[in-house]
Amino acid sequence: MRPILMKGHERPLTFLKYNRDGDLLFSCAKDHNPTVWFADNGERLGTYRGHNGAVWCCDVSRDSMRLITGSADQTAKLWNVQTGQQLFTFNFDSPARSVDFAVGDKLAVITTDPFMELSSAIHVKLIARDTSDQTGDSILVIKGPQGRINRAIWGPLNKTIISAGEDAVIRIWDSETGKLLKEADKESGHKKTITSLAKSADGSHFLTGSLDKSAKLWDARSLSLIKTYVTERPVNAVAMSPLLDHVVLGGGQDASAVTTTDHRAGKFEAKFFDKILQEEIGGVKGHFGPINALAFNPDGKSFSSGGEDGYVRLHHFDPDYFNIKI
């Protein structure tokens, strides 16, 4: 395959997200402008201007009309996807790290970093259908975990919130009361910071990637460990194919060590694993920095990766990918 290279960002990529139809690709980077691209040919549709810090995460509503972004400028913003217009700004007292729309797009979960003696927190916000009714009040604030919460997503039926972060523990919270329901087993769980978390297409299980050089597959209801995928470098990004039983892990050596070593030693590949057999299928090379973001097109026929090098690489699979046998 010949990947499409998209150089719209000046700084390292942080997050990638496809809309539900798989025709738009949203990219976030440490420069201040989240960007939307056409996912088939990589043409830039527009940028969302208004943030004043690194943008860590984004999510798009099911109807592809609203975009929510979380940024280090201590805000999360709602955008009109089509025009790039800012609809609303949620202000926090610390950087917003992760955002996720609930099923139905009526709620959003936003996590904030520990900052200036403030501990990290998970905020649940009501998203009004009409922007003029939108308020910034949190309907629920969950505090407790030490250190940064790198990802918080909605569990099945919006009943739970699944969070993971620097303390390497995955937690499931009740999304109504904020009560801690489950905590991942310390023995089988990750040993270092969890950097990424990706839900399966049906939401029944999810994949976490960690700096302990492994990715783990968990049941979204029982929080039982299903599979472990081991690689030889820290995992910064994970994605699951909605079509085949494949998972993709992206990572590489620590960004601070990149300039001091040969690019071949960095192992900046997107590694494909068989989801069930936990065997490595192959690697896709190309980035010359660690991979920070990965996303699968909802049709499973293409995926994109975003690197520390500032590039988004959009890969449309060759036909023979679909008949790979282990």
Add this chain to the structure above:
Amino acid sequence: MALSETAGPVPVAHNPSQPVKLRWGELDEDDGEDLDFLLPPRQILGPDENGIKKVIEYKFNEDGNKVKITTTTRTRKLANARLSKRAVERRSWAKFGDAVHEDVGSRLTMVSTEEILLERPRAPGSKAEEPKVAGDPLAQFQKGAVLMVCRTCGKKGDHWTSRCPYKDLAPPIEGFVDKPAASEAATAASGPAKGAYVPPGMRAGAERTGSDMRRRNDENSVRVTNLSEDTREPDLLELFRPFGAVSRVYVAIDQKTGMSRGFGFVNFVNREDAQRAINKLNGYGYDSLILRVEWATPRAN
């Protein structure tokens, strides 16, 4: 663009006793090789005006009974299956933000000049023959190149076989571990097992004499004759393993020439497995020869 889509095959008749994990010995393609001509030909009905297509196939199940399988599929024409209406609409959205004033020469989006391949850790196909069943004792013959593969539980890179935590739970495997080692010692012939290192602790059988070996339990013993000269124990194990747990494989080797004498024995743990293997493999074409597989006649003593 118009695409046709298959709306879920509906198996009408299905063999319920089929296990979830297919071993190659039970695969349909292999079934057909020798018995296909006995079956009525495949019938395809339709597609009719509703796009309903029926495929009627006949197969032998593992008990040798004829099974009729009717697969009903519906083919639908989908307009614009790839792009939703709203995605098409989005295509014509006006550019915004920085994209409005994009220089023509900015070349933000480029197609890589380099062809990027999904690089396989092993050559494709080399892994294809690898058994997928964890803990398959056959693994030891083929995974020789992979470092640190536990032969007891099949785990990779976790521990050596001798340190396996499941050691006590595993079925005794010396039965066929010692044999290749013994034949290795006895002959200079080359076989697939030659590359695999057998640790000294596993070579218990090497001290045993040939007659000792022959005094083994002859229960569920299957005699295989008309083997090609190149056939070695691992090959035979590979052939018979899919039918069930094998406790011993033996290929008669000519002591002088080191060549196979063309027959061997396979012991099964379960008698049913042995019977199935006989049913399936008797008359099976293996290495350009027709195998003869039968119950080994009980020893006179």
